[in-house]
Amino acid sequence: MDLTLSPDQIAFRDELRAWLAANAPAPITRGAHESLPQRFEKLRAWQRRLHDAGWAGVAWPKAYGGRGASLIEQVIFLEEMARAQAPPMANTLGLGLIGPTIIHFGNEDQKRRFLPKILSAEEIWCQGFSEPNAGSDVAAIRTEARLDGDAFIVNGHKVWNSYGWIADWCALVVRTDPSAAKHKGLTYILVDMKSPGVEVRPIRQISGESEFAELYFKDVRVPAANVLGKVNQGWEVALGTLMHERATLGASITILYRRSFDRLVELTRQIRRNGRPLSEDPLTRQKLAQAYTELEVFRLNQMRAVSRVSSTGVPGPEGSILKIFWSEFNQRFQQTAQEILGPYGMLEEGSPHSVDDGAWSYGFLRTRGNTIEAGTSEIQRNIIGHFVLGLPKSY
Amino acid sequence: MQFDLSETQQLLAKTARQFLAAECPMPEVRRILETPTAHDASLHRKMAGQGWTGIAIPEDLGGMGLGMIELAATFEQLGRALVPGAFFSTVALAAPLLATAEQLAPLCDGSQTATAAFIEAEADWNPASWQCAARDNQLTGAKMFVPDAAEAAFLLAAARGNGTLGIYRIAKDAPGLEIIPLKSIDLTRRLYEVRFHNTPAEPIVTGPAAGHAIARALDIATLALTAEMAGGMARVLEITVEYAKARKQFDTPIGKFQAVQHMCADMYLWSESSKSAVYYAAYALDKNLPEAASALSVAKLYAADAYREIGNRAIQVHGGMGFTWENDVHLYYRRAKAGETMLGDNVFHRERLAKLVVDRL
Known part of the structure; x- marks a missing residue:
């Protein structure tokens, strides 16, 4: 056990911390009566500043505009961003999922063409995996791509695309060999969203917002040179993406959740019930301590997973529990917050008497999606059951 | 790192x-x-x-x-x-x-065993509640839930002399020492009531140093207990997964059924998470980090819930076999339940955390 950082890592952290203190804009959050696109353009400008200062793509190769540092520095970066309450970068999926997949599976031309513009936020990315009939059973994808000369002709329907409404490019998984077994006939291909035949329709969510979209592809022509990896190797490429997601995602989550926790504690000092502040109510104290415990255990699981990936290059078994842990914790935590806030907790953005301009009522609804998005809790438990514990595949 | x-x-x-x-x-x-x-x-x-x-x-x-x-x-x-x-x-x-x-x-050198007696009738792990009296190196009072008292060559007891807490050593054969066996759920760790009737005792540490010594000792004991829990629950998970692979119903290993498989996945999540918490607590205590105390409470209350719940699921997955004496799971389950209250139950540790963390924010 050694949880200290190396002198180089400390120097990196201190330099970044100082830079963020001088440069980070005010938090760009919901509320302030701004539309999603207005907020997005602020995030894009912020990413550009980070990029100009050399902080985008910390663990990406220098040749493609990255900093060439290790995974530990990448985690430090996410932690410091969250600690400084700095807004996230705009190109979430490009930076977190698609860029690393291009680094791993892409050819030299693809790397040079796509990676620098992901880092500079010049091109925003979305991802097209899920379909109406391919949710948890993601290999049941039906969107088809038929080779026609030097291009594929794509036809189909994707759902639950984050950033679909703003994206310039889409990392799409399509069926290229309908005769092959389910997992064998898939291909991972990069699609220009401005191509003729691409249609984007927003999905209005439980929270009232539209972070997600549906994508329709009608005879969309995509150059065959845009296939990432090999034709019919798309399942391996897509899995590589998902593996990447696990390792670092939690680093910023721990700090964001900790900030929510600290804010809730602050609120318990202001809210009076039964003639005293809630912070002195034994039951409330028990609930807060329980939330703190779970938050802390998640932080430690996360640290252990990062340590494992950085020393072995392979996500350890701890990685597979992170998704279940943060999503289910977040739902329990939002319920705790509701119990503390009472009826004020349900007031929404813009309402008189709302708490933190409706952040808590939004959080309560939004977290219902946490156990569904990025692999449902049930799928995660199947993964643990089969791939970690060696139990027979249940489906 | x-x-x-x-x-x-x-x-x-x-x-x-x-x-x-x-x-x-x-x-x-x-x-x-x-x-x-x-x-x-x-x-x-x-x-x-x-x-x-x-x-x-x-x-x-x-x-x-x-x-x-x-x-x-x-x-x-x-x-x-x-x-x-x-x-x-x-x-x-x-x-x-x-x-x-x-x-x-x-x-x-292993020639003697010993034990320590802290809590009393109220079963409160807050030292302020301990009332056992020390006067002229003689103890009066009663201690509860003392593990292994009948086996120990000597006991160390927390007692109050002139109002301040100290640690006293009592030989097994000291006059006025009464050791009453309790019949408790954990068959592997016997508990006793220990009564002192003007029992001769040797002061080991008294005054302000005693408070620090007790706090440090309880930290180490808590770490050892949570580490035991982490090891025990990992073993219960193994036993259960082996069973779920071998036991067939409807011509199928029961571990193929999601209702069973997902119980095992939860057990894994709790077991690995407990391990993270325990190793971190060990690290924090080893390095004397300021957060060692809160890390120990986090580990204790998380692992206590985890071990008990893993026991619950293990018995359920084993079905009727899990309810039998011959199956080993109940022996671990009993240990889990006893460990849950030992060195402070979860209500105690949550309030301790509230003081350590919430009140300081």
Whole structure:
């Protein structure tokens, strides 16, 4: 056990911390009566500043505009961003999922063409995996791509695309060999969203917002040179993406959740019930301590997973529990917050008497999606059951 | 950065696992727990021979001079093997209260066992509640839930002299010492009521130093207990997964059914998470980090819930077999339940955390 950082890592952290203190804009959050696109353009400008200062793509190769540092520095970066309450970068999926997949599976031309513009936020990315009939059973994808000369002709329907409404490019998984077994006939291909035949329709969510979209592809022509990896190797490429997601995602989550926790504690000092502040109510104290415990255990699981990936290059078994842990914790935590806030907790953005301009009522609804998005809790438990514990595949 | 045992620590754990597999397999555990004090002196001496009795005691005091991580790694293996008897009381409860080579020597060499008596009728782990009185080096009062008291060569008891708390040593054969066995759920760790009737006692540490000594000893004991829990629950998970693979119903291994498989996945999540919490607590205590106290409470209350819930699921997955005496799961389950209240239950540790964390924000 050694949880200290190396002198180089400390120097990196201190330099970044100082830079963020001088440069980070005010938090760009919901509320302030701004539309999603207005907020997005602020995030894009912020990413550009980070990029100009050399902080985008910390663990990406220098040749493609990255900093060439290790995974530990990448985690430090996410932690410091969250600690400084700095807004996230705009190109979430490009930076977190698609860029690393291009680094791993892409050819030299693809790397040079796509990676620098992901880092500079010049091109925003979305991802097209899920379909109406391919949710948890993601290999049941039906969107088809038929080779026609030097291009594929794509036809189909994707759902639950984050950033679909703003994206310039889409990392799409399509069926290229309908005769092959389910997992064998898939291909991972990069699609220009401005191509003729691409249609984007927003999905209005439980929270009232539209972070997600549906994508329709009608005879969309995509150059065959845009296939990432090999034709019919798309399942391996897509899995590589998902593996990447696990390792670092939690680093910023721990700090964001900790900030929510600290804010809730602050609120318990202001809210009076039964003639005293809630912070002195034994039951409330028990609930807060329980939330703190779970938050802390998640932080430690996360640290252990990062340590494992950085020393072995392979996500350890701890990685597979992170998704279940943060999503289910977040739902329990939002319920705790509701119990503390009472009826004020349900007031929404813009309402008189709302708490933190409706952040808590939004959080309560939004977290219902946490156990569904990025692999449902049930799928995660199947993964643990089969791939970690060696139990027979249940489906 | 390395969030795991080092190679040397892993070797220590592996050696301990092999030793216990040979010296204390489950049939041996079952034999020992049928004895009056659930203790085997020969096994205890063999464990002392491995150096475990003095694992975190400095070399100049007769120990191995290793740290809290090695202590946790060892107790993890002891918990996994469900080792019965007074080893925990001696090494995790009594030894951390002692400070001289002379006091520690008989514990390190395995010739004696010992225990420590803290809580009283209220079963409150807050030292302010302890009322047992020390006057002219004689104790009066009663201690509750004292582990292994009938086996211990001597007891260390927290008592109040002139209003301040101290630690006193009471020999097994001291006059006015009454040891009353309780019949409790954990068959591997016997509990007793201990009564003092003007019982002669030797002060070990008194005054302001006593408070620090008690706090430090309880920290070490809590770490050892949570490490035992982590080892025990990992073993229960293994036993359960083996069963779910082997047991067939509807011509299918029951582990193929999601209702069963997802219970196992939850058990895995709790088990691995407990391990993260325990290793971090060990690290924080070893390095004397300011957050060591909160890390221990986090580990204790998380692992206590985890071990009990893993036991619940394990019995459910085993079906009728899990409800039988011959199946080993209930032996671990009993240990889990007893550990949940030992050294402070979850309500106690949550309030402790609230003071350590919430009140300071």
